[in-house]
Amino acid sequence: MFLKQIDLTTALRPSYLPDEDLLFVQDNVGLYEGKYKLPSQQNGQVYLTSHRICYVDKAEPRKHSVALDLKDVERYEFYAGFLKSSAKITLVPKAAKRSSLQVWSPGVASNYSRSATSSPAQRTDSPVRSPAVDQPQASTATWVCTICSFSNPVPSNFDPSTANAHTPLPPCLACGIKPTLTHVLKAAISNATSRQPGPALLTPLPIRPSPLSEFGAAQVQMPDSPTSLNAPPRATDPDASFQCPRCTFLNHPSLLACEICGAPLISHDLPAEFTQQTRSETESPGPFLLSPLSAVPAGQDNVESIKLSFRGGGEKIFYERLKGSMTQRKWLLQGAPPIPRSSRAGDSLNGGSGLGITTGSESPAERVKIAGIAGLERRGQAMRKNNELVIGSAFEDLEALMASAKEIVALAETFARQVKGGTGGSNASENALLAESASQLGLITTKDIVGTSGGGESLYLSELARNLAEFLTDDRRGVLRKAGGIMSLVDLWAVFNRARGGVELVSPADFEKAANLWEKLELPVRLRTFRSGVMVVQGRDRTDEHTIKSLLSWLADLHEFPPDREVAWDWRAFGRGVTARDAAERFGWSIGVAEEELEMAEDRGVLCREEGIEGLRFWENFIDTGEGKAYDPVKEEQDKIVRALRDSGFI
Amino acid sequence: MSITTTTTPPFSFPREYSFPPFFTRQTNLTTHHAQLTKWASLVLAYCRHHRIFKLTLSGIPVTSSSSSASANEPTTITTTSTTPQQQKNELFHNSKINRRLSLADAREVFDFLRKDGRAEYILSNNKDSSFSAAPEGGIGGVGGGGGGGGDVVWVYWRTPEEWAALIEAWVEQTGQKGSVLTLYELTEGDTTCGTEFHGLDPDLLQKALSILVKRAKAQIFGQEDSQGVKFF
Numbered sequence: 029m030f031l032k033q034i035d036l037t038t039a040l041r042p043s044y045l046p047d048e049d050l051l052f053v054q055d056n057v058g059l060y061e062g063k064y065k066l067p068s069q070q071n072g073q074v075y076l077t078s079h080r081i082c083y084v085d086k087a088e089p090r091k092h093s094v095a096l097d098l099k100d101v102e103r104y105e106f107y108a109g110f111l112k113s114s115a116k117i118t119l120v121p122k123a124a125k126r127s128s129l130q131v132w133s134p135g136v137a138s139n140y141s142r143s144a145t146s147s148p149a150q151r152t153d154s155p156v157r158s159p160a161v162d163q164p165q166a167s168t169a170t171w172v173c174t175i176c177s178f179s180n181p182v183p184s185n186f187d188p189s190t191a192n193a194h195t196p197l198p199p200c201l202a203c204g205i206k207p208t209l210t211h212v213l214k215a216a217i218s219n220a221t222s223r224q225p226g227p228a229l230l231t232p233l234p235i236r237p238s239p240l241s242e243f244g245a246a247q248v249q250m251p252d253s254p255t256s257l258n259a260p261p262r263a264t265d266p267d268a269s270f271q272c273p274r275c276t277f278l279n280h281p282s283l284l285a286c287e288i289c290g291a292p293l294i295s296h297d298l299p300a301e302f303t304q305q306t307r308s309e310t311e312s313p314g315p316f317l318l319s320p321l322s323a324v325p326a327g328q329d330n331v332e333s334i335k336l337s338f339r340g341g342g343e344k345i346f347y348e349r350l351k352g353s354m355t356q357r358k359w360l361l362q363g364a365p366p367i368p369r370s371s372r373a374g375d376s377l378n379g380g381s382g383l384g385i386t387t388g389s390e391s392p393a394e395r396v397k398i399a400g401i402a403g404l405e406r407r408g409q410a411m412r413k414n415n416e417l418v419i420g421s422a423f424e425d426l427e428a429l430m431a432s433a434k435e436i437v438a439l440a441e442t443f444a445r446q447v448k449g450g451t452g453g454s455n456a457s458e459n460a461l462l463a464e465s466a467s468q469l470g471l472i473t474t475k476d477i478v479g480t481s482g483g484g485e486s487l488y489l490s491e492l493a494r495n496l497a498e499f500l501t502d503d504r505r506g507v508l509r510k511a512g513g514i515m516s517l518v519d520l521w522a523v524f525n526r527a528r529g530g531v532e533l534v535s536p537a538d539f540e541k542a543a544n545l546w547e548k549l550e551l552p553v554r555l556r557t558f559r560s561g562v563m564v565v566q567g568r569d570r571t572d573e574h575t576i577k578s579l580l581s582w583l584a585d586l587h588e589f590p591p592d593r594e595v596a597w598d599w600r601a602f603g604r605g606v607t608a609r610d611a612a613e614r615f616g617w618s619i620g621v622a623e624e625e626l627e628m629a630e631d632r633g634v635l636c637r638e639e640g641i642e643g644l645r646f647w648e649n650f651i652d653t654g655e656g657k658a659y660d661p662v663k664e665e666q667d668k669i670v671r672a673l674r675d676s677g678f679i
Numbered sequence: 680m681s682i683t684t685t686t687t688p689p690f691s692f693p694r695e696y697s698f699p700p701f702f703t704r705q706t707n708l709t710t711h712h713a714q715l716t717k718w719a720s721l722v723l724a725y726c727r728h729h730r731i732f733k734l735t736l737s738g739i740p741v742t743s744s745s746s747s748a749s750a751n752e753p754t755t756i757t758t759t760s761t762t763p764q765q766q767k768n769e770l771f772h773n774s775k776i777n778r779r780l781s782l783a784d785a786r787e788v789f790d791f792l793r794k795d796g797r798a799e800y801i802l803s804n805n806k807d808s809s810f811s812a813a814p815e816g817g818i819g820g821v822g823g824g825g826g827g828g829g830d831v832v833w834v835y836w837r838t839p840e841e842w843a844a845l846i847e848a849w850v851e852q853t854g855q856k857g858s859v860l861t862l863y864e865l866t867e868g869d870t871t872c873g874t875e876f877h878g879l880d881p882d883l884l885q886k887a888l889s890i891l892v893k894r895a896k897a898q899i900f901g902q903e904d905s906q907g908v909k910f911f
Contacts, residue, residue, distance in 0.1 A: 596776040597697050605699065633709045638700035640778075647700045652713030675875065 031059075031094040031334065034082055038552050039497035040089045042075055042082040049358070051349045052076040055487045056340030059083055059094075060116070062333060068092045073487075074336060076349055078358040081119070081336070096121070096334060098350075099359045106347050115343035117350065120333045169219030170291070171212050178202035179274075179290055182216050201290060209421060217355050415439060490549060492534065492542035497551040499524060500565065508553070512616030513570050514625075517543060517555065517563040519618075558624035559631070576629050582606075582614060583635075583648045605638050605645025690728045692773075693721060702778035704787070715791040718780075722788060723797060725770050727836040732880040733801065736785050736830045738771035789832050799833040833883070837875070842887035845875055847896060850910045859909045861901075862888075 035043045044050070052075070059069040069092055072085040079099075085092035102122040109115035169182040180201050199206045269278040272286035272293060279287055286293055338346065422436050500508045500520070507523060508515060517540065525533045534542075543555045543565065552568045586603035595604060612622035626646045629635040636649045695701045695717050705711040726734065733741035771780040780788075792798035837845070846865065850856060853870070865871060866879045876884070888908055891897035901907040 597699060601694070602698050630707050630710070633707055636700045636703075636705050636707070636710050636714075638703045640699070640703075645700075647698070649710060650698050651695060651701060651705065651717060652710045 031061075031083075031096050034093050034095040036084065036089055036093060037494075037498050038501045039494035040084060040549070040551070041491075041494045041498065042077075042080075042084060042093070042095060044077065045079055048080070049078040050075060051078060051353055052342075052346055053487065053491055054338060054340065054342035054346055055086075055490075056338075057083065058337040058339060060335035060337060069094065074346070076346060076353065078353050078356065081350075083336075097359070098354060099357075101354065104347075104350060104354070106343070109338075109343075114337050114339045115341075116338065117336045117343060117347055118333055119336070169215045171207055171215035173200040173203060173205065173207065174211065175205045176200060176203040180207070181285070181290075181292065182212055182219070186212060186216055217352075489538065489542045490545050492538060493545040493549055493551065496520075496524065496539075496542060497546060497549075497553050499527065500553050501567075508565065508567060511618075512621075514564050514566045514617060514621055516618065516621065517565055520565050559627065560624065562620060562624055564621055564624070572628060572632065575625055576632060576634050578615070579611070579625070579629050580634065580648070582611075602650060603648055605647045607643055607645055611646075690725055693717070693724075696721065696773055697776055699776055699778050702773070702780050702784075704781075704784050715788060718788040719792050719795070719797065722770065722792065722834060723836045726834045730878060731834060732883055734770070734789075734832050734834050736782055736789070736832065738768040738780075738785065740767070741831050792832075792834070796838055797835045799835065801831040801833060839883065839886040839890055842876055842879065842883065843890040846887060847891060847910070849874055849876075856910050859907050862906050862908060865908070 037043045053073060054076075055073045057072060057074040059066045059072075068088070069083055069085055071087065072083050072089075072093070075082040075084065080095045080097050082095040083093060096119065100121050101119050103120040105118040105120075107116040107118065170179040171182055172179050178200055180198075183198055186195065186197075195209065197207055197209065197212055269280050270293070271278055272289060272291055274291040275286060275289040277286055277288040279293055284293055285291065336343075336346075418435055418439060507520070511519070521534070521536060521539050524539075528534075540563070543563070546554055554566055554568050555563055556566055557563050583603050583606065586606075587600055591599055591604050606626075608619055608623040608626055611617065611626055612619045615622070615625075617625065626635060630637060630646065633652055634649055635646045636651050638645045638647060701714065701717070705714050722734070725731070726740075729740065731740040735741055771785055773779070789798045789800070793800070835841075849871070860868075862881060862884055866877060866881065866884055871877045876887075879887075888897055888899055891910070892899055895911065897908050897910045899906055899908050
């Protein structure tokens with residue numbers, strides 16, 4: 029099934045997978061399957077994450093919430109809406125046994141099947157490639173050097189989904205200045221997205237790429253090393269020179285890049301039909317036969333395609349971010365091997381990090397093994413150098429930081445550990461909290477994540493409310509539990525903003541509004557306003573009755589245990605009065621909360637007060653015990669009659 | 680005169696009397712009402728026990744000697760002298776637990792009693808001009824008490840109507856209809872010994888009798904000092 033049931037958190041948000049990032053939230057969305065509406069999923073919120081699209085139903089979230097994995101999405105289409113029909117995004121699933129043209133056409137979701145169905149010709153042709161077969165081949169992109177504006181090819185082993193600050197980038201061919209990671213990243217992504225309409229041409233066949241695809245550059249065919257570049261017999265057509273499409277310079281046909289401007293030279297010797305034919309045959313011959321349906325250009329009549337109908341707007345941003353997340357393919361990272369640290373470290377030590385095209389396939393034998401103290405020292409040095417490199421490149425600009433967020437967070441955690449060890453672990457728990465919250469940065473609702481159109485503000489608030497509820501009920505943090513099950517809203521605000529690590533702070537006004545939504549959203553926490561106007565946060569199960577019960581049992585205990593000093597009244601009968609301080613100590617509340625709770629109990633008639641020179645004390649209510657009905661007119665009357673009878677009897 | 684003093688056992692205070700919060704005005708309305716009710720019944724029981732007819736706001740019994748010309752001075756003196764000086768205000772002051780009902784709270788208790796017709800403020804000028812209340816004391820007292828805020832209060836553990844009914848019943852029983860009795864006879868005479876209204880405050884007696892007068896069951900005549908009443 030394309031749609032899967034999902035687990036929800038206590039706050040009725042989808043529970044995230046590891047490394048999953050929340051990208052967008054939009055409410056008032058309905059689901060279609062094929063052309064028909066899904067009756068039970070017509071109004072809910074849609075969460076776009078880096079891995080999934082989750083639908084959380086508004087009416088019955090636990091029952092009807094579903095999700096679909098982005099990795100199962102083959103293609104997505106945008107429909108802008110017309111008159112009364114709202115904007116829709118269609119998601120076509122990948123059929124399990126089908127991978128063919130359709131796999132190719134989106135260009136972005138093609139990574140899996142390509143490696144699976146790569147032709148034997150490819151393997152025989154360039155054995156050097158085989159270790160890097162998973163590398164994306166969207167390398168026909170060019171990036172324009174910011175210094176000299178020379179168009180450089182994006183290195184063939186550059187994969188936007190796995191690239192990070194450690195990925196070595198070759199310097200500009202013209203001026204030798206290293207590009208920024210983001211720069212190349214953007215170029216690669218924009219290339220990948222713009223490739224969608226046209227069929228990608230990534231065949232490693234020893235033919236010139238077809239002119240049909242303007243991106244079919246020769247660079248595709250030089251995967252990893254210069255050796256493989258020269259290996260395939262290329263000059264099949266020794267006839268006249270041809271024109272560079274960019275600068276119109278007439279190049280020698282054997283040249284792969286323009287001599288003047290460096291633009292990839294497109295081939296001219298193969299007709300489009302032929303190329304396409306070749307590709308489909310070489311790339312995926314089997315499935316073609318297995319399922320003739322796959323030849324159908326689009327999944328229009330595919331019953332399983334899912335439509336998201338955006339009745340409250342927000343479809344454009346959703347589409348944009350969906351596009352982004354389909355391009356980034358973060359789900360690939362889940363099982364991906366870590367970045368080859370050692371080799372890179374070695375590289376940087378040797379000063380060759382800039383030019384060396386290091387891949388995961390680099391042989392471990394290259395590493396110099398040094399034992400003993402020298403080895404340790406060397407390792408430490410390498411580590412420091414590495415950290416320096418990571419931090420240096422990550423903080424170059426914001427997007428680079430985002431690209432290598434995972435590593436930076438990991439690094440920050442190790443630093444925190446070191447710092448903790450240095451200071452003697454006095455604020456260990458705080459550091460732990462901060463580190464933990466840093467790892468959850470991706471799950472925090474921010475204003476730009478939610479849709480702005482329609483009820484954007486209210487959606488933000490409700491998301492914030494859910495976020496808060498999760499924060500409060502999170503067992504690992506135990507925020508609420510530590511505060512005795514009740515804490516003032518102001519305290520919570522401070523803690524929450526601190527947990528956010530000082531970024532994306534929530535304004536007090538928004539915070540209060542979000543807290544007010546708990547009741548409506550039926551979240552497991554609730555906001556209570558005491559008579560004095562103090563607002564506190566409590567678990568939903570902690571009702572006044574609960575509090576009163578615990579108060580009373582405490583006061584009942586005081587009948588049993590003699591007070592500290594001699595008292596004039598009969599403490600066995602009345603117990604003793606308690607101050608707000610006593611209650612705060614006893615239950616772990618703050619004094620303000622204790623005062624309010626005691627007054628609440630007094631309001632309920634369970635306690636009564638005594639104002640003395642020692643301050644306000646609260647007692648069990650022995651005043652209004654029901655026997656106060658002694659002053660009852662009827663009873664008085666009866667008394668009188670009895671008395672009169674007795675009196676008259678005496679006389 | 681000595682009968683009341685010797686036969687009066689110490690008043691047994693209710694349980695709440697030794698409960699410290701009982702002396703603090705409760706803010707919860709329900710509790711507050713219960714508190715007032717308990718105080719009211721305590722005050723009435725206490726006054727009935729000690730046969731007190733007037734109280735100051737601080738809970739000290741007021742003898743009627745100052746306000747009335749009647750010759751019942753010895754009785755009231757003995758009544759007050761039975762209790763030592765420091766315990767005179769024991770009603771509102773529990774010295775054992777060192778708690779005391781504040782004046783404002785006491786006023787509230789009396790206000791509560793007044794709503795029930797069980798208490799009535801006595802105008803402060805009553806004290807100064809002793810005879811202003813005497814001629815038509817009952818009615819004048821009622822009128823004054825309604826709006827006044829004096830610091831002496833009638834405590835009607837029996838309302839004037841009830842007193843009137845008691846007197847009427849006694850007259851009927853003893854077959855004294857048509858006969859003339861002096862007011863002194865009614866409250867201090869040997870014949871009324873053992874009745875409830877023996878030792879009744881003269882002003883209160885005036886009030887009770889004036890009710891009977893209104894019902895045309897009695898007629899008051901005579902001078903200031905030696906008033907008489909005739910029952911029909």
